[in-house]
Amino acid sequence: MSLTYVTAKEAAALVNHNDNVGFSGFTHAGCPKVVPVEIAKRAEEEHAKGNPFKIGMFTGASTGDSIDGSLARANAVKFRTPYQTNKDMRNAINAVEHDPIQYFDMHLSQVAQEIRYGFLGGVDVAVVEACEVTESGEIVPTSGVGIMPTICRLAKKVIVELNDKVPAKMRGVHDLYELQDPPKRRHINIFEVQNRIGLEYVKVDPSKIYVVRTSEENEGSGFAPVDEITAKIGENVANFFVSELKKGNIPPTFLPIQSGVGNIANAVLASMAQNKDIPRFEVYTEVIQDAVLDMMQKGHISFASGCSLTLSNEAMDRFYRDLDFFKNKLVLRPSEISNNPGLVRRLGVIGINTALEADIFGNVNSTHVMGNMMMNGIGGSGDFTRSAYISIFVTPSTAKNGMISAIVPKVAHEDHSEHSVKVIVSEYGVADLRGKGTYARAEEIIENCAHPDYRPLLRDYLNLSKKGHTPQNLYACYDFHKAFLETGSMLNADFSKYKK
Ligand code: 0RQ
Numbered sequence: 001m002s003l004t005y006v007t008a009k010e011a012a013a014l015v016n017h018n019d020n021v022g023f024s025g026f027t028h029a030g031c032p033k034v035v036p037v038e039i040a041k042r043a044e045e046e047h048a049k050g051n052p053f054k055i056g057m058f059t060g061a062s063t064g065d066s067i068d069g070s071l072a073r074a075n076a077v078k079f080r081t082p083y084q085t086n087k088d089m090r091n092a093i094n095a096v097e098h099d100p101i102q103y104f105d106m107h108l109s110q111v112a113q114e115i116r117y118g119f120l121g122g123v124d125v126a127v128v129e130a131c132e133v134t135e136s137g138e139i140v141p142t143s144g145v146g147i148m149p150t151i152c153r154l155a156k157k158v159i160v161e162l163n164d165k166v167p168a169k170m171r172g173v174h175d176l177y178e179l180q181d182p183p184k185r186r187h188i189n190i191f192e193v194q195n196r197i198g199l200e201y202v203k204v205d206p207s208k209i210y211v212v213r214t215s216e217e218n219e220g221s222g223f224a225p226v227d228e229i230t231a232k233i234g235e236n237v238a239n240f241f242v243s244e245l246k247k248g249n250i251p252p253t254f255l256p257i258q259s260g261v262g263n264i265a266n267a268v269l270a271s272m273a274q275n276k277d278i279p280r281f282e283v284y285t286e287v288i289q290d291a292v293l294d295m296m297q298k299g300h301i302s303f304a305s306g307c308s309l310t311l312s313n314e315a316m317d318r319f320y321r322d323l324d325f326f327k328n329k330l331v332l333r334p335s336e337i338s339n340n341p342g343l344v345r346r347l348g349v350i351g352i353n354t355a356l357e358a359d360i361f362g363n364v365n366s367t368h369v370m371g372n373m374m375m376n377g378i379g380g381s382g383d384f385t386r387s388a389y390i391s392i393f394v395t396p397s398t399a400k401n402g403m404i405s406a407i408v409p410k411v412a413h414e415d416h417s418e419h420s421v422k423v424i425v426s427e428y429g430v431a432d433l434r435g436k437g438t439y440a441r442a443e444e445i446i447e448n449c450a451h452p453d454y455r456p457l458l459r460d461y462l463n464l465s466k467k468g469h470t471p472q473n474l475y476a477c478y479d480f481h482k483a484f485l486e487t488g489s490m491l492n493a494d495f496s497k498y499k500k
Pocket of ligand 1: 027061062083108260261262263264286287352353354355356357366367369370375376377378379380381396398399400404405406
């Protein structure tokens with residue numbers, strides 16, 4: 001049977017009010033770009049007629065502006081999970097006084113299985129990007145996978161954006177495999193980063209496929225150049241690795257690295273490339289950013305497994321040009337495999353993620369500014385942190401021109417607890433929390449990671465109540481945050497009033 005070809009507008013008409021829609025991709029990579037914009041237009045048209053129109057959204061991680069931006073601006077979203085980074089989506093999620101989006105911030109590895117378990121409602125429509133689709137129903141993803149195998153299998157209708165800007169030669173880059181669900185789950189046959197266990201494509205019944213031809217560029221913006229602070233954080237991480245290698249805590253062949261998304265993560269990898277004492281290593285991660293590509297070409301990274309190629313447009317072009325070179329050195333997997341905590345522990349992955357703030361005992365907040373405003377979400381940080389061989393959090397010591405300390409007495413929201421966080425790194429140094437009790441952890445974090453301007457205040461807090469296993473003072477623990485909210489600077493915190 002032949003496939004059904006439709007326009008983007010016709011495809012959007014297949015989506016109804018209250019439908020749950022799953023989107024392919026992970027970050028902007030591999031996301032559909034045309035149909036979501038048409039769904040947003042449809043929502044606006046229905047709203048103008050006085051009709052309700054909102055959808056539930058499942059994604060792999062954050063998406064491009066065509067999905068999150070368009071749908072948020074059209075007030076077309078009923079609920080959304082997981083991670084997002086779009087300004088308009090973030091504002092809509094935080095705008096409780098209006099009609100807020102139900103946003104639930106899940107560990108990325110769990111999204112596909114929770115959809116399968118039925119916890120989140122069914123999938124009515126999948127909208128996915130592909131570089132190839134065959135008459136028999138084989139769909140080959142583009143630069144990001146996310147939850148694509150699950151949503152394609154479960155959806156009643158699968159809308160495929162066939163993007164001719166992505167070479168069909170991408171076929172072979174992916175390894176697509178869906179986990180079985182309990183009580184029948186079996187072991188996952190990945191014992192080395194480069195092992196393959198699945199198919200090059202997702203296969204669905206062709207009668208439910210609607211193909212929209214597109215010609216869309218990658219939505220990737222560039223990375224900020226490495227600045228003094230991110231370079232120093234990167235250097236501190238690299239030096240920490242060298243000392244761990246010398247102590248024999250990391251095997252001489254090194255271990256696979258996961259590094260989160262964004263400028264700091266990119267800078268950390270760049271610093272590892274510059275350090276001659278770090279051997280060639282592998283990457284088992286979620287997002288493969290520009291630095292990984294550079295390091296593969298220069299021979300610093302031997303193999304990369306990820307869920308997406310989150311590349312700038314320049315790096316994406318370079319990838320397509322050298323596809324034959326990269327094909328043997330790289331694999332893209334669904335998020336339930338790229339972020340699988342069991343595999344992270346099995347492979348001994350070293351996880352590097354970013355904190356908004358950490359407290360002096362090692363609890364980390366990666367998501368909520370001042371405890372209430374959602375920034376992005378935890379993304380895959382929890383998938384990796386809890387199971388990592390060594391879990392590292394990186395952060396500049398201050399934010400907002402020094403008015404906010406990233407090291408605080410108590411985090412205003414907790415994503416990663418002291419039980420999972422092993423190492424914290426700022427531009428000032430490395431706090432190694434392994435094997436240390438609460439007082440020693442606090443000293444390590446204050447003296448090695450806090451900005452020198454904040455160290456006396458943090459010492460004052462620590463000295464307030466030397467009581468019990470954790471010297472927490474519930475009357476004073478949020479005085480850094482209160483000082484910022486009331487005066488615009490955490491430097492105005494004053495613990496003298498609590499001293500008897
Ligand atoms: O805001 O740009 O308005 O000045 O937060 O901070 O330093 O540019 O760093 O872009 O890497 O973002 C944690 C949000 C950091 C991100 C977070 C303000 C700061 C700035 C951004 P401005 P930076 P980044 C990967 C795995 C989730 C956890 C993770 C993130 C803006 O890395 O979402 O790693 N991580 N997941 O000024 C108020 C503070 C602040 C603060 C920074 N304490 N209070 N504002 N900022 N610290 C994701 C995936 O799985 C795909």
